[in-house]
Structure formats: structure tokens, C-alpha cells
Amino acid sequence: MREIGVGIIGVGVVGSSVVKILRENEEIISARIGAKLVVKRGVVKNISKARDVVLSLDTDEDALINDPNVQIVVELMGGVDDAYRIAKKVLKSNKSLVTANKAMLAYYRYELEQIAKDNFIGFEASVCGGIPIIKALKDGLSANHILSLRGILNGTSNYILSQMSQQKISFEAALKSAQNLGYAEADPSLDINGQDAGHKLLILASLAYGINAKPEEIIIEGITKIHGDDIVFAQDFGFVIKLLGIAKKVHNEVELRVHPVLIDENKMLAKVDGVMNAISVIGDCVGETLYYGAGAGGDATASAVISDLIEIARGKNSAMLGFEKDHFSLKLRDKGCIQSRYYLRMSAFDRVGVLTKIAGILSENNISVEMFLQKQAKDEIVRLCIITHISLEADIVLALQKIDQQEFIVEESFFIRIEDFK
């Protein structure tokens, strides 16, 4: 049987899983492609570190890339610039590349597509681990204009929000629990500040819209300001709070943003709990489809890496980002143009006239109120929660600034956008 040589640069959790699964599932994988995928060698930074993998390892990436027995290079080292340098080297050596590196792709996906020419670049593992969402957008939904895409793209954040909601615990306690279970790193910043989800959203947006945006150009907000009260208030109004990556076509522009949202508790995405990921995609022909699964973990991510190896072995070859040529020039939408319903949370001294004043400021700023809830927080202090009708984000920001200048306000006010599925 024909043998296809694979080299792995970065043999950590995912790399070890790739080696293990290619061996354990060798029979069925070979049957699926009519050829055998064999990992020939790996490159690691620290050769003396003990590893749970039987594989010829060294520290020389060039030797691996130039090895005539290696036809496909798998990059699992992480980081941005070093990984990009190596990826370029692989493609220039006329070999195929498989990568799980979302941060690198968030910056350099179009550059890589240019260099790739006839070499395949697989990156299914870069977004939501084992869920085949890259292939769904590239192949499965290829007849559609994607009207919108909304994803729970970060399992750590989703676990924290689920715990806050189900166990009625604080953000800090939920984060602690995530760290204890290994769902969050010692430094959890990238997960909880939305950056990780942002990288994934940019990759998905390229497949859906052919748009080349960078992390700095889009709204990326995390979940650190979400309060237990917000979750309870949201539930009272029939909503669930989720951190979503959102891509949406509005005329000739694309809105891209990552931030917490309130969504209707009856939507499928609202039902995705714990560390699981899911992406809802609305196409103009197909309507809503949804993809659900584990977004991280060695074996789940390796499942995606190997699915790319199999596609390369089967000889598939189409444009990396799904478009063979530019079709129309969708532009990134200005951040200030966002319109949605909003959830507003304020804390104020419990005095006569407070409500009148707040209502006045909102109406002066073109904001009309859909639902209103007031609860005693502590002695003399009340929490006010408001759901607005559709408003312009610029108006919301301005109104909250004015409200926060009032002497009866006791802490900074806060808003969360409400995501209606249209």
C-alpha cells in the first residue's frame, strides 16, 4: 500500500494524539484513503522532556521539512511569527501543510493562501477542535450566501458562564472551578478576554465572506465584567448569556464582533452548556444549520488534524479559503454602526426621582425601553435592569456616560448586547 510520510513540528498534547490515533486507527484510516499515513519524525523545542509518544524526535525543523520521506508537515507549535516563518518554508518546499494555529491564521491566512499555490493547507483543527466547521463552510454550504454566523467558540468561557448560571456562583468562583478541572490555563486571559474566540471568528469569516480582517480591527470583549445578577436578570427576561463570535452580512458590509450577548433561551445555541462549542450558520438557501461538539482536547483536535491529512491523501485540492477568485468586495463594517437591543444594568441609591431621571436621559438619546426590572441590592441601593428596543450603540454608550455622571449612581453602569437571530 502506498505510504504517505508525515512530519510533526510541535509534539505536545495534540501532536501526541495525532501519532497515537494514526497508529490505533490505522486500519480504518488506510481503508478510507487506500494509502497509509505514517508519522516519520517530529520536531520539539526541548528534546530532553519526557513524552508519552514513540517517535523519532529532534530539534531541527529544516531537516524535517527537507526530508524526502515527509510529504505533509503538521505544525502544532503555536505562536504567531515563528509558526508563520515555518509555514512559509513548508509551502515553498512544495509540501502540504496542516495547522491548528488559529493565532497565526488570524493574521496571515491570506498570505499563506497566496504562497500555497498547488499545495493544500488544512486548518480544520484551528477552529472548534473536532467540529468539522471549516469543511461545512467550504464545502457543505458552498451554494449559499452566508447571511450570518454565530458561534460559541471558546469552551472555557462557556463553561464559566454555564457554571455561573447553573450553580449561581460568581465569575471568580467559576473561573477557579474551570482551572481546577483543567478547562482554563493558569493564565486564562486569552480565553476569557475573547481573543481566542476572535481568532477563530476571523478564520470563519474568511470562509463565509472572503473578508481579510485582523483582530485589532474588530470588537473583541470578554466575559470578565459579567455579574451573577446579570445572569439572574437575563433568566427573568427569558434569556441566557453567552460569549458569541458573530459575523453578519449587512448590505455590502460584514459585521464582525466577539462579546457577551443575551440570547433567547429557546434557541439551540442557548442550550449548549459546559465546555462544548457550537456554531449556528444561516445560509440564504439552507436556513439555519448548527454544528456542535468538543472545541478542545488532544484527541478531538487530532481528529480534525487527521481529517485534513486524509483529504490531502485523497488528492483534494481547492483554494485554501474556499474562493478561487475574488467575487465581490465586502467591506468590514464600522464598529459604531452596530444596532441591536440592549440589556442595561445600573446601580443607584434608592431615592425618589432616580427612575424619572434615567428614563429622561434614555429618551433624550433615542433609546426606548422594552422591559424594566428593579431589585433591592443592598440597604438603600437598588439594581435597575432594562431591556431596550433596537438602538444605535453610539446612543447607548453616550446615555450610559450621562447616567454615570449622576450623583445617585453607585457603580459604573454596564451593557450587554442582545442577539436576535435574523
Add this chain to the structure above:
Amino acid sequence: MREIGVGIIGVGVVGSSVVKILRENEEIISARIGAKLVVKRGVVKNISKARDVVLSLDTDEDALINDPNVQIVVELMGGVDDAYRIAKKVLKSNKSLVTANKAMLAYYRYELEQIAKDNFIGFEASVCGGIPIIKALKDGLSANHILSLRGILNGTSNYILSQMSQQKISFEAALKSAQNLGYAEADPSLDINGQDAGHKLLILASLAYGINAKPEEIIIEGITKIHGDDIVFAQDFGFVIKLLGIAKKVHNEVELRVHPVLIDENKMLAKVDGVMNAISVIGDCVGETLYYGAGAGGDATASAVISDLIEIARGKNSAMLGFEKDHFSLKLRDKGCIQSRYYLRMSAFDRVGVLTKIAGILSENNISVEMFLQKQAKDEIVRLCIITHISLEADIVLALQKIDQQEFIVEESFFIRIEDFK
């Protein structure tokens, strides 16, 4: 730009959608493939029927198949033997075939794969309309052994069960509502008796397991015997009733069956309501993934048909059913070997000793009881509902036969299998 000619045999709802979408989304589809898909002609049975499509139509399938301007033939005529005859003709003319015909594939998919050789056969539209589940199994999850697969594969049945559950109405009333909304045909048999779901399950099982089974060889039961009381009882126990297609690997055998089941109300599949479809797939590396969307409708099905046209245009070519060679010989599991927990429903006169007698018969047949509920049904008559521990189906059937011979039983007893996700 290179032009690829398409011919459509059977221009009904789906065929008209294919023509419409290829025109409306021409720009983005051409960008995705670097070539243009053009529908050249169509074949219909009744040429004089008014149609909402602008296309050169005639009744001569041979002229279409032999037209040198047609490179891909789309078969949307339905039926089994005639469609198979035409599909063979297409492949023998060395053209690619795209079909939405699940009934034909349930019988002849392996014969077609044999004949296809180097021609591509696309059949994404044959299972669950717009959900790209064929591609997910063939490509996305290709690194995995599929441990099990469970799908809500028929929207009509799911709509009926959802209505019975949410509106507390009878099967008959829910069916009527489905017919009024166009979700069920005037003759709804194929949908509600499980046959349609069975066809789809067999296609999915080939992709997951490489197994060639026919509809007659597997358990296919519909939803017509489900009573409103069953749904209420299930809810009391924390379950939802769904019609599932189930494929499961048990050692060297594959269990294939379609029937109503009770599933834990917290599973994602339990949350799929109305006419929507969803498939949960558990792989040995990836864990559970789930795919959700519209299972029927002209545009959603056309979305799948066109995704296949695009794959062909991109030059993809791999074995129709995902395996380039036989890998291991999984056998179809004997129907009698099924083990699960069971929900049992009985109606009896409200007399002393009834419970003792029933409990005795169950225990004589190796069946132990996990939960028990008794409710007054009418004067003098009670409904007994039992959830058993894991039992052998043969024992359940025998025990219910014995129970139904008792003089205190007032109507035939009924069981529904409980599907635990393992």
C-alpha cells in the same frame, strides 16, 4: 470562465430550486469554484404541466444524458427501479451523478459505487436536506471509528411528536396539523411509519461502517402507536420521546434500527423541535458532535445538491461511500440481541393483586423495575408505567405477551425503548 453543463432529470420543487439558486447565487458560486455551473436542460414526465422555472424541458432522458454539453446529471425523479436504471445509464456514459434519491440508495448504493469507477456520485441531498452530514461522515470525521450515530431523520414525525408534547394533543390532531402546514403528505405513511428515516439511516451506516444492509433487514417502527399519555409519563420521568435512527457498533457487529425512543431531556437531540432534523455522531477520537438543520424543503435540499455540483466542479474524487477498500467485515447484528432500558405502558382494571401479578411476571422474565408510576385513567381503569433496568428485548416481548393474557388487562400493552447515549 470555464462552463460546466448540468442536466436535471425530474424538475419538481427541488429541481426548480436548483435552477433558481444557481442563477441567483451565480456570482458567489462561480467565485468558489473558478468555473460556472450552467443548467442546460431538464427532463420531466409531463411536459404540459405549468412550472415555475425557465428551462429547456423535454421528456427524453437519453437525449439529456447523451448531450455533450451536459457533464453532470442531477437525478431528482424519485422512485427506486426507474431511477436506478437511469443512474446506471449516466455513470456508463462516463458522467458524474448527483442524486437526492434516498430510497434508491437504500437499495442500490453499493451497486452504484461499483459502476461509478472514476465518476463522482454526490448524494448529500439524500439525507437530511441541507445538513452536510454526508460530508461530515466522509471527510470531517474520517479519523474516527464511529461508535454510534443517532438521528432525528424525519421532520414530519418530529413535528408530530413535538406538537403532541407541547400542545398536549393526540397523534391524530398533530398529524392533521402537519398536513395543514404542508409538513406531511396526504398519504403520510412513509414518514410516520419510519421507512423514510430507515432509508436515510442505511445510507449513513454505509459511510460510518461500510455496511451494506437493506431496509427489510433492520427494525423499522413508526410513531403511530404513541399515545399522549406516553409523552406525559415520559416527561414525568425526565424524558422526551423522539423517533430516532440508530446505528451502533457492538464488538464486530452493527446494530441498525429506527423506532421511537425515550431520551434524557437534557441531551441536545431532545431539544430539537418541530420539523428540524439533527444527527448526533459519537467518534472514538472526537467524542460527540451534532449536526442540526432543515431536513426538507426545496431550497435546503437544493443547497445540498449544489454543494455536490461544486465539489465535482472542484475536481474532488474519492470513493462514493468513503472507503477505498474493505477494511473489516462488520456484520449486521441480529434484531433479537437488542438490550436497553424499556418504558412499558399497560392498562388494567383497578383491582387488588394486579401489581403483584405484573411484578411477578416481569421478575420471572429477568426484568427488574427502575421506576414505576400508576395513574387513574378512567373509572376503574388505571394506567401503569414502568421504566425497567437494562433488559433483553426478547424477555420484554415475552413478558408483555404473558401480561396481556391476564384477565385484568384492558388493552394491548406497549413498550418504547430507552436510548442511553453511550
